[in-house]
Amino acid sequence: xxxxxxxxxxxxxxxxxxxxxxxxxxxxxxxxxxxxxxxxxxxxxxxxxxxxxxxxxxxxxxxxxxxxxxxxxxxxxxxxxxxxxxxxxxxxxxxxxxxxxxxxxxxxxxxxxxxxxxxxxxxxxxxxxxxxxxxxxxxxxxxxxxxxxxxxxxxxxxxxxxxxxxxxxxxxxxxxxxxxxxxxxxxxxxxxxxxxxxxxxxxx
Numbered sequence: 001x002x003x004x005x006x007x008x009x010x011x012x013x014x015x016x017x018x019x020x021x022x023x024x025x026x027x028x029x030x031x032x033x034x035x036x037x038x039x040x041x042x043x044x045x046x047x048x049x050x051x052x053x054x055x056x057x058x059x060x061x062x063x064x065x066x067x068x069x070x071x072x073x074x075x076x077x078x079x080x081x082x083x084x085x086x087x088x089x090x091x092x093x094x095x096x097x098x099x100x101x102x103x104x105x106x107x108x109x110x111x112x113x114x115x116x117x118x119x120x121x122x123x124x125x126x127x128x129x130x131x132x133x134x135x136x137x138x139x140x141x142x143x144x145x146x147x148x149x150x151x152x153x154x155x156x157x158x159x160x161x162x163x164x165x166x167x168x169x170x171x172x173x174x175x176x177x178x179x180x181x182x183x184x185x186x187x188x189x190x191x192x193x194x195x196x197x198x199x200x201x202x203x204x
Contacts, residue, residue: 026092033097040086041098048105054160060107061156064099065149070176071095079176109156112202121199124192134187137196140180145203155203162197 037047041059046052049060059067072095073079074087090098112118126143128136137154141147145155154162168174169185188196 026096028096028100029091029093030097030100032094033101036094036098037101044082045102048107049102050105050107051158051161054158055164056158057161058107058157059102060105062102062153063147063149064096064103066147066152067099067102068095069150071098073176079174107156109204110159110201112198114198117195118198118202119195120191121195121197124196125199129187129192132187132189134184134192137200145200154200157200159197159201162200163193166193166197 042052044052044056045059049058049062051058070079071083071087071090074081074083075090077084087095124134125137125145128134128139137145140151141154145153147153165174166181166185166188169178169181170188172178172182174181185193
């Protein structure tokens with residue numbers, strides 16, 4: 001069985017980092033961003049980015065640069081989804097304002113509803129599966145799931161959202177940042193996928 005080349009993954013992450021340099025380049029329009037959060041963003045993501053439902057990502061505490069990149073990808077068609085129409089009319093200043101606003105919010109994690117399943121996810125997150133070639137999630141996202149300005153913070157994310165993203169990466173329905181994550185997600189069993197989502201949702 002072909003193993004995932006961790007060095008190739010890290011190289012690809014390095015390319016992402018290089019391309020992401022300079023993403024934050026305009027003065028953030030924080031006031032307009034706050035208006036949009038109150039009138040639009042909060043419907044799905046909550047005022048503090050805590051998420052109003054299981055299928056919506058939690059944005060509170062996410063890296064500002066990563067939020068800006070995702071908004072740009074939606075706007076320019078690299079990522080498809082419900083956000084495309086909303087992002088289409090955003091200026092760089094407002095995108096950066098939204099990134100800055102949500103990055104400053106604090107949200108609490110949800111304790112795993114199934115601790116035993118979460119335990120399986122904990123092992124996978126920190127050690128991977130050497131038998132199938134699944135790398136440890138912490139190799140890119142950090143031991144505490146905090147991510148980097150170029151890679152998303154995962155800690156405390158909604159379990160169902162993580163599950164959905166992994167499935168979309170596997171099926172290539174997630175159309176950006178797919179090269180690395182498709183390789184990883186395609187090797188996960190159903191048990192591993194569910195376990196990772198369960199564990200990540202309870203990380204702090």
